[in-house]
Amino acid sequence: MILPEPTATPLRGGPTLRWGVLAPGGIATDWVAAMHANTDQRVVAVASRSADRAAEFARKHGIGRSYGSYDQLVADPEVDIIYVAAPNIFHRPLALLAISAGKHVLIEKPLGIDAADARVIVDAARAAGVFAMEAMWTRFLPQTTIIAQLLAEGELGDLKVVTADFGANFGAPAGQPVFDPTMGGGSLRDIGIYPVWFSRFALGAPTAAFARGRMLDTGVDGQAAMILDHATGAQAVLHTTMQADTPTEARINGTRARVEVRTPFYAPNGFAVVRDDERTEFTDGTGLRGREGLSFQTTAIAQHIADGRTEAPEHPLDVSLEILETLDTMRAQIEAMG
The missing domain is CATH 3.30.360.10 (Dihydrodipicolinate Reductase; domain 2)
Incomplete structure (x- = not known):
């Protein structure tokens, strides 16, 4: 049989966003590395509860600004969208912090620790009119x-x-x-x-x-x-x-x-x-393999936001x-x- 062509959003040449990262742990390390290596998207700021940890993460990944406070990052006017990479229990409070500042948000899986927790995020994002998505990157491959x-x-x-x-x-x-x-x-x-x-x-x-x-x-x-x-x-x-x-x-x-x-x-x-x-x-x-595939969701999100969407149809x-x-x-x- 003849297979359909892939419809994944191209990794290069499309709209770009200025990303901020909350909580620079292991998944954030792989996510930033994959995105910077394979797309035109760029992380411009990172925040941790430890200023030293944020500064080291920024140095390692060529990120211009680092903060020792999540509140400082979400207030940064040069950040378009925030990636929440903290442990599960922190997804809701950090997502709500970003949404309250009028930022678009990508939240690591699961969206919340349970459905009730996640629904608070969903309701807040829809009320604010910002883009929000759970980082189910496999869907965008x-x-x-x-x-x-x-x-x-x-x-x-x-x-x-x-x-x-x-x-x-x-x-x-x-x-x-x-x-x-x-x-x-x-x-x-x-x-x-x-x-x-x-x-x-x-x-x-x-x-x-x-x-x-x-x-x-x-x-x-x-x-x-x-x-x-x-x-x-x-x-x-x-x-x-x-x-x-x-x-x-x-x-x-x-x-x-x-x-x-x-x-x-x-x-x-x-x-x-x-x-x-x-x-x-x-x-x-x-040629991308493993967590390099985290790249595809980022370009799709940039295109969706450029098109005026607040949710990903995928x-x-x-x-x-x-x-x-x-x-x-x-x-x-x-x-x-x-």
Whole structure:
């Protein structure tokens, strides 16, 4: 078969934004490096609760201004949009701080620690008329834009089963927010959100969600096996763990064909469409791999804002809320198991 062309926003040559970063941790390091290396977007300011840490981050990434206060950054008139890269528990207060200053905002996943938390952000952004989005970067990859077209055109037939897993061995808990319940940690929020998002992308919102899993001694969910039911009769079979590396593969299975997304499914790579004895391959030709793929969402956001949008049609805020509602349901089931 002949595959559609990718519709990802070009990495170069489009509108640009002046970005500010709140909380320069590990994900912010990779995000800024990827964006500066592969796009025309630029970070112009960074803020941390530690002025020294902000200054060092700025020096490392060629950022012109650093602040030892989040309030100072959001007040900077030369910042158009703010990337919130703090641990989960801080997403809502920092997003609200940016929104109250009239800034557009990109918020790391998950949008909030639960759906109620995230809805406060959504309501504030809509009331202020600013752009807001959860940083679900996988949705903006070239491979995902092709799969979206295949789904819209019904090329796979009636969808029956979606499978996806994301497991990583996080090692010792000490010092890692993902193991800390007071930081909004846990496998479902941190990496389980990827397979749940993939299921939502392919099948829409589920009618029921079931999970069995394990709580860790630190008080967060460490592993989960999930089944999502849909009104069409389709099901999603998903898995996540923080205790072992897994293939991180994803499949969409329909009555006419299936899509097999190469590992890791959440990053730029490629996929195959399998129909009868025919196998059609797509490989991302940009050469970007791993977290370099964080670049694609930034150029898409710049174009959306230039076009006057306050939400990304690829990943609107209501989808983020639906995913969190599903995660909330399953996390409660696992916590009840003890």
